[in-house]
Amino acid sequence: MRLVPIDAVKEGAFLAQTIYNEKGQILLSKGVKINERLKAKVREQGFCSIYIIDEYSQGELDDIIKPQVRQKAVATIRGALNVFADIDNDHLNTFQKKKLEKESEQQLQSMQEVAKLIVDDVFTQKEIMINLVDIKSADNYTYNHSVNTGILALILGIGYGLNKNDLYDLTMGTILHDAGKMFIPKEILNEKGKLDPDKYKIIKEHTTRGFNYLKDNTNINGKIRLISLQHHEKIDGTGYPYGIQDTQIYSLAKIAAIADVYDALTSDRPYRKALPPNEAIEYIMGSGGRHFDMDLVKVFIKKVNPYPVGTMVYLSNNSIAIVEAINNLYTLRPIVKVLKQEGKIVEPFLCDLKKENNIVIAGICYEL
Structure with missing residues (x-):
């Protein structure tokens, strides 16, 4: 596929x-x-x-987690974030507020159970690699992005050698990393085009708003809260909300930052089209040592496949091919099936780019 x-x-x-x-x-x-x-x-x-x-790609790729688990996770985060937004209403009476606070506790408990389920399932898959990007619409972006970023962070955390307790916190914290966006006007979140400075300033407030909400209204631990606060901080100090640098940034927040940016780049948004995985990975690599921790970037590029099986690509020798298999540790040089050369359809044949050093993938295409 x-x-x-x-x-x-x-x-x-x-x-x-x-x-x-x-x-x-x-x-x-x-x-x-x-x-x-x-x-x-x-x-x-x-x-x-x-x-x-279609006729070019017949195989299937499995998601990291079962579809029913993913949908349960999305439904749970949707319920929790919507309750968060409802509680943050100055017009609630005491009874309404207590009722919502109880519902919030239940939603968070459900979310912790789902996060644990995901960690326990994925943790056993030591050699796991991301081969799919999650398909989301503009309407369900926030909830799907939250879950998918949690899964990406988990894979990166496993690759980095974190223990299971840290993985629980990492996954839960990353799923909740954008909780503060529930307190940002939707018209600003979904605005097309570049935001003006005033609106961008409001967007950036989601880190502190989410952190403060979780601190004041829940009993989740500080590690989880720090991820929501620091996931937009950058190694060189150019991030927000506080512009802290390198060792000042919590380690789990550094992981969440990479997962967050990768999933955002590979998602369609109101203001731009999604990037293909290879271009998003190139961005992450190019930002290593400036925006992202370089050691984490090195782990990331080993865990995310830039050219999943079934991807149609242009080759540097003026051919078009389909990715047939992945060469482990050499993900930029897969085995491909050549379909077209010099503008002409040919009898398909395999080409191992790991062995053909003079040929590289030049880009992604969608039809012959």
């Missing part, structure tokens, strides 16, 4: 992954045959890309 922009999907392709709407309900089921009507339906729900199976 391969990830394709919705406008590039041809009729007759089959959906490779189930798509869910903002309420967690099935919008389109895996295996459905795509036509123009269904493409329009997907567009209306805010999806810009989908995974398909």
Whole structure:
């Protein structure tokens, strides 16, 4: 299967992954045959890309966690964040506030259970690698991004050798890293184009607002709260909210920062299209030692596959090919199946880029 922009999907392709709407309900089921009507339906729900199976790519890729666990996690974070926003209402009477506070405790307990479930499941998969990007619409971005960032941080934390207790805190804290966005006006969060300085200042307040809410209204530990506060701090001191540097930044927040940026870059947003995994990874690598901890970046690039199986690519020798298999430790040089050379369709043949040193991947394409 391969990830394709919705406008590039041809009729007759089959959906490779189930798509869910903002309420967690099935919008389109895996295996459905795509036509123009269904493409329009997907567009209306805010999806810009989908995974398909077509004549070029038949294989499937498994998600890091089971689909039902992911959907449970998304539903749980949605419920919790919405309760957080409701509690932050000055017009509530005492009875209403106590009722919501009790509901908040229940939601956080459910979230901790889900986070533990994810950690316990993924921790056993020592050689795990990220091969998929999570497909989200604009409407469900916040909740899916929270869960996906938690999973990415967990994979990075495992690769970095964290113990299980730290992994629990890391996953829970990263899932909650954007809790403060519930207190930011939606029209600012979803604004297209570059924000003016005043609006950007409000956006940046989500770190302190989330931290303060968690400190004042929950009993979760300080490690988890620090992730929400510091996930936008940068090694060189150019981050926010406090502009602290390197060793001043909590280690788990450094991990969350990389996961947060990678998932954001590979997601469609109101103001820009998603980057393919290879370009997002290049950005992370280029920011190592400035924005991100270099040791963590080195672990990250070993854990996230820039060219998942099924990706259609341009080669430097003027060919088009499909990624067939991954060379471990050499993810930039997979085994590909060549489909087209010098503008002409050819009998498909395999090419191992690990051995063909004079050929490199020049970019990603979506059709021959």
